[in-house]
Each structure stands twice: as structure tokens, then as C-alpha cells.
Amino acid sequence: xxxxxSVSNLTKTxxxxxxxxxxxxxxxxxGEIFALLGPNGAGKTTLISIICGIANxxxxxxxxxxxxxxxxxRAARSxxxxxxxxxxxxxxxxxxxxxxxxxxxxxxxxxxxHIEKVLKDLSLWDKKDNKIITLSGGMKRRVxxxxxxxxxxxxLFLDEPTAGVDVELRKGMWEVVxxxxxxxxxxILTTHYIxxxxxxxxxxxxxxxxxIILVEQKAKLMQKLGRKQxxxxxxxxxxxxxxxxxxxxxxxxxxxxELIFTYDTQSERTGITTLLSDxxxxxIRFRDLSTTQSSLEDIFVxxxxxGA
Amino acid sequence: xxxxxxxxIYMFEMARTWRTLLQSxxxxxxxTSLYFIVFGAAIGSRISEIQGVSYGTFIVPGLxxxxxxxxxxxxxxxxxxxxxxxxxxxxxxxxxxxxVEIVLGYVGAAATKSIILGLIILATAGLFVPLxxxxxxxxxxxxxxxxxxxxxxxxxxxxxxxxxxxxxxxxLLVVTPLTFLGGSFYSVNMLPSGWxxxxxxxxxxxxxxGFRWSFYEIADVSxxxxxxxxxxxxxxxxxxxxxxxxTGYRLKN
Numbered sequence: 001x002x003x004x005x006s007v008s009n010l011t012k013t014x015x016x017x018x019x020x021x022x023x024x025x026x027x028x029x030x031g032e033i034f035a036l037l038g039p040n041g042a043g044k045t046t047l048i049s050i051i052c053g054i055a056n057x058x059x060x061x062x063x064x065x066x067x068x069x070x071x072x073x074r075a076a077r078s079x080x081x082x083x084x085x086x087x088x089x090x091x092x093x094x095x096x097x098x099x100x101x102x103x104x105x106x107x108x109x110x111x112x113x114h115i116e117k118v119l120k121d122l123s124l125w126d127k128k129d130n131k132i133i134t135l136s137g138g139m140k141r142r143v144x145x146x147x148x149x150x151x152x153x154x155x156l157f158l159d160e161p162t163a164g165v166d167v168e169l170r171k172g173m174w175e176v177v178x179x180x181x182x183x184x185x186x187x188i189l190t191t192h193y194i195x196x197x198x199x200x201x202x203x204x205x206x207x208x209x210x211x212i213i214l215v216e217q218k219a220k221l222m223q224k225l226g227r228k229q230x231x232x233x234x235x236x237x238x239x240x241x242x243x244x245x246x247x248x249x250x251x252x253x254x255x256x257x258e259l260i261f262t263y264d265t266q267s268e269r270t271g272i273t274t275l276l277s278d279x280x281x282x283x284i285r286f287r288d289l290s291t292t293q294s295s296l297e298d299i300f301v302x303x304x305x306x307g308a
Numbered sequence: 309x310x311x312x313x314x315x316x317i318y319m320f321e322m323a324r325t326w327r328t329l330l331q332s333x334x335x336x337x338x339x340t341s342l343y344f345i346v347f348g349a350a351i352g353s354r355i356s357e358i359q360g361v362s363y364g365t366f367i368v369p370g371l372x373x374x375x376x377x378x379x380x381x382x383x384x385x386x387x388x389x390x391x392x393x394x395x396x397x398x399x400x401x402x403x404x405x406x407x408v409e410i411v412l413g414y415v416g417a418a419a420t421k422s423i424i425l426g427l428i429i430l431a432t433a434g435l436f437v438p439l440x441x442x443x444x445x446x447x448x449x450x451x452x453x454x455x456x457x458x459x460x461x462x463x464x465x466x467x468x469x470x471x472x473x474x475x476x477x478x479x480l481l482v483v484t485p486l487t488f489l490g491g492s493f494y495s496v497n498m499l500p501s502g503w504x505x506x507x508x509x510x511x512x513x514x515x516x517x518g519f520r521w522s523f524y525e526i527a528d529v530s531x532x533x534x535x536x537x538x539x540x541x542x543x544x545x546x547x548x549x550x551x552x553x554x555t556g557y558r559l560k561n
Contacts, residue, residue, distance in 0.1 A: 052402040056560050074310070074404040082402050088395030092327060097320075104316025105403045147399065 003027035004079075004155060004186050005051065010060035012046055012210075020046040022210040024060070028155075028188060033181050035201035035218075036190040043210040044190040045085060048157050052082045065154065078106055081148030085159040085190075087140045091133035095124055098132060099146045106151035118149045122176065138169040145176065156180060158189040162196060174200055195293060229292050230272060232259040235285040242282045248275050259286070265293075313405040317413025318420075321387050325421050332383075333425060336375050340429045343371055344436040347493065358495055359526045364437040369520040370492030371433065373454065376426040377487055377512070380455050381479050384418035384462030389475050392466070392559075401560065407553035411463065418459040419452070426451050439523075446522035446531075453538055454515055460545035467558050486512045491520075496528040511541055 005028040012021040021043045028034050038044050049055040051062055053073060062069045064076035090098050099115050119125045122142040127135060132143060141161070148156060158177070162170040177187050177200060191197055197204050198218065205215040214221075237256040248271065251260040263270040279286070325332045348364030355363040391397040400410060433439060441447050469475040490512030496504055507513055508529070518534025521527035527534070552559065 054398055054401045054560060056556050074406075077402060077404040080402065082398070084395075084398050086395055088398060090394075090396055093320075093323075097323070101316050101320050102399060104319075105313045105399060105405065107310040107312045107404055109312065 002030055004030040004065055005188075006063040007047075007051070008061050010047070010050065010062060011058050012043075012050060012055070013058045020210050021050075024207075024210075024212055026205060026212055026215065028186060029203070031181065031184055031186055032202040033177065033187045033189070033200050035197035035204045036188065036207055037192065037194065037197050037204055038190070038207035039192060042207045044207055045159055046210075047207070048082070048159055048188070048190065052080055052157060053077050054082075078151070079154045081151065081153030081156045083141075083144045083148045083156070083158045083161060085163060087137065087144065089132045089140055089143060092131055094129050094131055095119065095135075095143055095146070096128040098143065099150045102147040103150040108151045114152065115146075115150060118146050121179070122146050123172075138165055141165060141169075141173075145173075149180075153185065155186045155188070158187065160190055160192075162191070162193070170196075227293075228263055228265050230261040230263065230275075231290045231292065232261070232279075232286040233257065233288040233290075234259060235287050238284065242284075244278060244282055245275075248278075259284075310405050310409050313403060314409050314413045314416070317400070317410065318417045321414060321417030322420065324387075325383075325417070332421065333428060336379060336425055337428055337432055340371055340375055341432055341436070343367070344433060348436050358498075359524075361524050361526065362437070365439065366495075366520075366524075367493055368430070368433045368437060368439060369523050370490075370516050372426050372429050372451075373512075373516050373519050374487050374492050375429050376422045376451060376454055377458050377515070378479060378483060379422040379425050380418060380458035381462035381465065381483060383421050384415055384459040385466035385469065385475055385479075386462075387414050387418055388463055388466035389469055397559070407549070410553075411460070411549055415456065415459045415463050418462060419455040422455045422459065423451055426455065441523050442525050443522040447519070450515070450519045450522055450534075450538075453535075453542070454519070457538060457542040457545060460542065460549060464545060464548050464552070467552055470558065486510050491516045491528060495526075511537055514538060 005026075007024050007026040010021055010024040010026075011019070013019050024043075024047060026047075036044050036047070046055060050057045051064065051069065053069060053076075057070075065079045067073075067075040067079075069076045093101070096115070096119075099119065100110070103111070103115065116125070119128055122145060124139065124142055124146060127139060132140060135143065145158075145161075156177075161173050161177075165173065174196075177189070181187055189196075189200065201218050203215065204218050204221050206213045231253075234257050238252060238259070239256055241250055241252065248261055251262075252258070253260055261272070261275055263272065344364065347367055352363040352367075357363070358366045388397075391400065430439070465475065465478050469477075489507065490510050491507070496507050496513055496517070499507060514529055514534040514537040517528040518531055518538070521531055521534070551557070
């Protein structure tokens with residue numbers, strides 16, 4: 001596979017002296033879904049803004065489809081569709097007008113059939129004559145995606161596409177992204193939800209404090225990071241754990257009312273079945289249980305701690 | 309040249325004009341009509357002729373200029389400030405368009421709107437006072453030149469402004485006084501000599517003088533000077549905008 005975006009030694013220093021990006025090197029492969037993970041303020045949006053031409057770079061070089069983003073900005077930008085994080089919309093325009101505007105802005109000749117297809121794919125067709133101000137938040141986000149797709153880009157940037165979006169819409173969004181990938185579009189999405197990256201991405205890059213900490217195939221990364229916790233809410237308070245349960249390295253929490261088991265989702269055996277039967281044998285009963293995935297926050301702590 | 313982008317921006321801005329027709333066209337026409345009623349009919353009848361032209365007729369070019377100036381600035385400054393304010397500017401910045409194309413789209417639409425407005429006000433004036441235009445070509449040339457120049461100036465203000473107060477400040481604090489003191493309502497020659505010299509530092513004097521000359525062949529300063537000063541201001545605006553896009557000032561951080 002060839003890289004469609006190539007970022008080398010990219011540094012961004014703001015006038016205030018704040019270094020938002022520090023020596024970023026990153027290659028995005030043609031046709032992949034790449035998830036850029038990082039906490040708020042890590043530099044995800046700054047990186048995207050530079051690639052798309054919204055912010056100037058301080059040092060380094062960015063090639064999009066082999067075109068330098070500064071020297072050959074027309075060729076570079078015409079390949080890119082951008083869906084920013086914030087819902088920036090022209091409130092008083094109709095859906096149709098605003099999506100058609102985007103196509104014109106990118107220098108493409110009118111093509112009502114394409115815009116119709118985009119709107120239908122995003123379930124916006126029956127809203128095409130509505131003013132954007134009358135749409136719900138989820139619909140507005142889809143309008144922004146429609147704008148980005150109006151000019152048939154080869155690369156689509158989705159900056160936090162599911163922030164503040166309900167579960168159903170989130171699933172719908174994922175479906176749209178998969179369909180796009182099937183048509184050969186390269187998708188780069190940023191997120192701070194690890195499950196989103198897990199669900200969608202072929203490769204994952206982790207960015208923190210303006211530096212890329214790692215870039216890895218999803219499967220490998222999940223193996224490294226995919227730890228989950230099983231929480232058992234106990235019927236009766238426990239003061240100490242029976243010796244038979246020692247191999248599970250359980251934690252007692254909530255002053256003995258909760259039992260926490262950490263396991264690796266990627267391993268062949270998670271150990272949950274034997275744990276539960278051992279618990280029964282030890283006479284420990286529980287009222288409820290829940291599992292949680294290690295949050296990105298934890299992953300960062302882990303990454304930083306292990307010096308990865 | 310990405311003509312499709314220029315057209316998209318231009319049509320988008322013009323659509324905004326039609327959508328806000330009341331504020332865009334009707335309100336300046338009403339306020340100008342009020343000027344004609346007050347200065348043309350009510351007070352003007354008691355003022356003697358100026359260089360052979362009745363007072364009501366004399367103020368027509370100045371009033372048209374006043375509207376074209378202020379409307380060009382407000383159209384263009386709002387046109388670019390608003391996308392910055394609501395964030396939709398991201399799309400223009402990320403599109404394969406050059407700054408020349410962006411300026412042509414936004415400034416072209418703002419200037420078109422104020423030229424249309426200027427002509428409507430002129431027609432409205434014709435209902436109140438007798439009008440004659442000696443040099444229609446020069447009249448149109450001044451109208452277009454002024455609309456374009458001050459739309460460029462408005463564009464600069466729109467980019468510079470980072471809040472609504474700043475957006476209003478220059479038009480209110482600088483442009484309106486300059487316009488009123490620029491000979492809209494009187495001939496600069498009517499001023500005492502000290503004030504007259506001071507007035508010659510006001511660029512609006514040259515615009516109004518040249519514009520009035522195209523109507524009645526009476527001018528406070530020579531035609532060449534009028535055209536020269538206006539073109540000079542046009543070039544200054546173009547250079548400023550070139551610098552803005554080169555550095556990304558207030559557009560890209």
C-alpha cells in the first residue's frame with residue numbers, strides 16, 4: 001500500500017510559544033481507516049487543521065496524494081473532505097443549498113445526482129429543503145458529512161464524529177464510514193473513545209502532548225491495551241479474600257462490597273468462567289455485575305508508565 | 309482559476325442579500341428618503357442654490373455616496389466576519405481556492421449589492437428632486453470604483469474584527485464622521501479656509517466631489533485628483549489584503 005498522506009517532522013508552535021505539535025511523523029495508507037486517539041488538547045485537531053489548510057505549520061512538511069500542502073495546495077486540498085468537530089453550519093441555509101455550495105467551492109461542476117445520492121446515503125433526503133437551524137444536532141452533523149462528501153474526496157477527515165451523538169446515530173455513522181472505505185475513500189478519524197477506534201479502525205495512532213506515542217495495527221494494539229474489568233457487587237460485605245481466590249489477583253473495593261477482576265479480552269481464556277465457579281464454591285454471592293473497558297485515560301497512564 | 313468557487317461564494321452571499329431583503333435594501337432606501345424629505349423639501353427650500361443647483365438636487369450624489377460607502381463596508385465586513393464568528397470559515401480555508409478567488413467572491417457580492425442599492429437610491433431621489441446626469445459613464449465608474457474599494461476596506465475590517473464592537477467601531481467612529489464632513493451636504497468651498505485645508509485630508513471629499521462632478525459638472529477638487537486618490541485607496545486595500553492572506557492574519561493561527 002502507498003501512503004496517501006505523509007507528515008514529516010511537523011511542528012506547530014503558536015504565537016504564545018505553546019508547542020501544540022512536536023516533530024510529528026505519520027503516514028496514512030491509501031484506503032485505510034486510521035483512528036487518531038488522544039485526550040483533549042493532545043493536538044489531534046491541530047494536526048488535522050494543518051493538513052487541511054486551516055492552520056499554518058511552523059516546521060516540517062506534509063504531502064497529500066504526493067502534493068505539498070503549501071506549494072501545491074489546490075491539488076492537495078481538492079482530495080480532502082473535512083468534517084470538523086464543532087457543528088459549524090449556516091443556520092439559515094437549506095440542506096440542499098449548503099451541500100451544493102460546498103461542491104462549488106471545491107471547484108466541481110454541478111452534479112445534482114451525486115448530491116442526491118450523498119443526502120440519501122446519510123438519510124437527509126427528506127430534509128433537503130429544510131433550513132439547517134430546524135435540524136437536530138445529529139442531523140446537523142450528517143449535513144456536515146454531506147458537505148465534506150459533496151466534492152467526492154479521496155480522503156475524509158472526521159474530527160470527533162460521534163462526540164455528543166446518541167448510540168443509534170453513532171452506529172449509523174460507523175456504517176457510513178465503512179461504506180466509504182468500501183468505495184476506496186481513506187478515512188482518518190479522531191476520537192477519545194477507545195471502543196470507537198476498536199470498532200472502526202484498521203490502524204490506530206496515539207497522540208499525547210503533541211507527540212505521536214505509537215502507531216500500530218489495531219489488532220496488535222488491542223492485544224497490548226485491551227484490558228477489561230469485571231465488577232461484582234457483593235451480597236454481603238467481605239473483609240478478606242479466601243486463599244482459593246488468590247490466583248485471580250482480585251481487588252476489594254467499596255469497603256468490601258465490590259470485587260474487581262481485571263482480565264485481558266484478547267487472551268484465549270479470560271478466566272471469568274472459572275472465577276465465577278470458584279466464587280460459588282467459596283460461598284460468595286453477588287447481586288449484580290458489570291464490566292468496564294480500560295479507558296483511554298488508563299491506557300495513557302499505562303503508556304507513559306511503561307515508557308512506550 | 310477556480311471560477312466555480314468564486315461563483316459559489318458570490319451566489320451564497322447574494323442569496324443572503326435576498327433573504328434579508330428588508331434590511332439590505334428597504335431600510336437604506338427609507339432612511340435616504342427621509343433625508344430628501346428633511347433636507348430636500350423641508351429645509352432645502354430655504355437654502356439658496358449652490359453653484360446653480362438647487363440644494364435638494366445638490367445633495368443627491370453625496371447621499372448616494374454616503375449609502376454606497378457605508379453599505380459596502382457593512383456588507384463586506386459582515387460577509388467575512390460572520391463565517392469567522394460561526395466557524396463556517398473552516399470550509400473556505402480548507403477548499404482549493406486562492407485568496408484572490410475568496411476576495412472576488414466576497415467583495416464582488418458586497419460591491420454588487422451596494423451598487424444595486426446606490427442605483428435604487430438614485431432612482432428614489434429622482435422621485436423627490438429633478439435629476440440630471442451629465443456624465444453617466446463617469447457616474448457609473450465612480451459608483452463601481454467606490455463600491456469595490458470600500459467593500460475591500462470592509463473585508464479588511466471584517467477580518468480584523470474579533471468581536472461585534474470592533475465590527476461596528478470603524479464604520480461608526482471613522483467612516484460616518486468622514487462622510488458627513490466629506491461634503492455630502494455642502495460644498496467644501498463653503499467652509500472657512502482653515503477648515504477647508506483640513507477637509508482636504510479627508511479621502512471621502514474626493515469621492516463625493518468626483519461623483520458630484522459626473523452629475524452637475526461642479527467639483528470641489530479636480531476630477532484627476534478624485535480618481536487618483538480613490539485608486540490610491542483601492543491599491544492600499546489590495547496590498548493590505550494580500551498581506552493578510554500571506555500571513556494568515558486573524559484567519560489562520
